[in-house]
Amino acid sequence: MGAAPYPFLESPTALAERIQRTWDERIPLTRHMGVRIVELDERGLRLAAPLAPNVNHMGTGFGGSLASVATLTGWGLTQVLTSHVEDVHVVVRESRLRYRATVTEDFETFCAFPAAEVIDAFRDQLAQKHRARIQLQVSLTAGGRSCLALDGDFAAFVGD
Amino acid sequence: MGAAPYPFLESPTALAERIQRTWDERIPLTRHMGVRIVELDERGLRLAAPLAPNVNHMGTGFGGSLASVATLTGWGLTQVLTSHVEDVHVVVRESRLRYRATVTEDFETFCAFPAAEVIDAFRDQLAQKHRARIQLQVSLTAGGRSCLALDGDFAAFVGD
Numbered sequence: 001m002g003a004a005p006y007p008f009l010e011s012p013t014a015l016a017e018r019i020q021r022t023w024d025e026r027i028p029l030t031r032h033m034g035v036r037i038v039e040l041d042e043r044g045l046r047l048a049a050p051l052a053p054n055v056n057h058m059g060t061g062f063g064g065s066l067a068s069v070a071t072l073t074g075w076g077l078t079q080v081l082t083s084h085v086e087d088v089h090v091v092v093r094e095s096r097l098r099y100r101a102t103v104t105e106d107f108e109t110f111c112a113f114p115a116a117e118v119i120d121a122f123r124d125q126l127a128q129k130h131r132a133r134i135q136l137q138v139s140l141t142a143g144g145r146s147c148l149a150l151d152g153d154f155a156a157f158v159g160d
Numbered sequence: 161m162g163a164a165p166y167p168f169l170e171s172p173t174a175l176a177e178r179i180q181r182t183w184d185e186r187i188p189l190t191r192h193m194g195v196r197i198v199e200l201d202e203r204g205l206r207l208a209a210p211l212a213p214n215v216n217h218m219g220t221g222f223g224g225s226l227a228s229v230a231t232l233t234g235w236g237l238t239q240v241l242t243s244h245v246e247d248v249h250v251v252v253r254e255s256r257l258r259y260r261a262t263v264t265e266d267f268e269t270f271c272a273f274p275a276a277e278v279i280d281a282f283r284d285q286l287a288q289k290h291r292a293r294i295q296l297q298v299s300l301t302a303g304g305r306s307c308l309a310l311d312g313d314f315a316a317f318v319g320d
Contacts, residue, residue: 026215091262
């Protein structure tokens with residue numbers, strides 16, 4: 001099975017707090033959207049956001065906000081996966097979003113950790129090549145209903 | 161060639177102002193991102209946004225902001241295309257985003273009108289079925305460089 005996929009588990013709470021602090025202090029849009037990390041454990045990363053700052057002119061979820069929070073979720077999980085690496089940067093390379101239902105209340109997103117062998121391969125490549133990609137799926141739900149699915153391709157690289 | 165594809169052209173300035181006002185007054189995120197319509201003519205719709213409110217923790221364009229502004233551009237063009245229809249709603253159904261380069265300055269997006277026959281088919285279907293879809297491409301550039309491409313599937317429907 002390779003190395004433990006979740007090195008952060010020594011302190012997931014501290015890691016989640018550090019990521020949340022970075023978002024709050026340095027990414028104005030996340031603060032404005034009211035996005036917060038509500039869960040980080042061995043299953044994955046869960047975010048939540050209130051509807052009010054993320055509405056469109058109809059009073060339902062603005063597609064741009066939903067896309068943004070879903071993208072941030074995959075990005076956040078990739079940050080978690082690379083949190084043991086110094087001077088690492090994470091970017092989204094490509095994503096496909098399918099909007100399934102109207103968001104009419106506060107919403108959540110969830111990105112599960114991939115299988116351990118996928119994580120191992122990603123980390124090995126990052127260690128050897130100083131850059132690596134990983135594919136992640138994010139689901140956005142509101143009131144228990146699936147409203148948006150994101151398939152994303154995230155990249156990490158070390159240094160400039 | 162069918163009907164004139166751009167009924168708004170009797171007053172593109174007034175239409176652009178109306179759309180901008182709706183965004184400013186009723187979509188909090190667009191105001192926060194500083195998105196503004198800079199051009200609406202027979203070629204298409206061009207938006208601009210400043211980098212400052214849209215940065216990530218590295219000081220470059222936040223993927224969520226870029227996705228949001230690009231989505232809004234296709235959505236805006238679909239609003240233009242349906243501006244002659246009463247009680248019409250526009251939503252994004254699906255999108256594919258390819259992030260090509262880091263955004264390091266203020267950025268623009270552009271969505272061209274599709275061919276006249278595509279517009280005619282979209283409008284005919286909307287008139288007959290009260291719902292229709294259209295595929296649009298959006299490009300996001302910064303300093304003349306292509307940074308993000310969006311292929312989106314937008315839907316319009318009349319009534320509830």
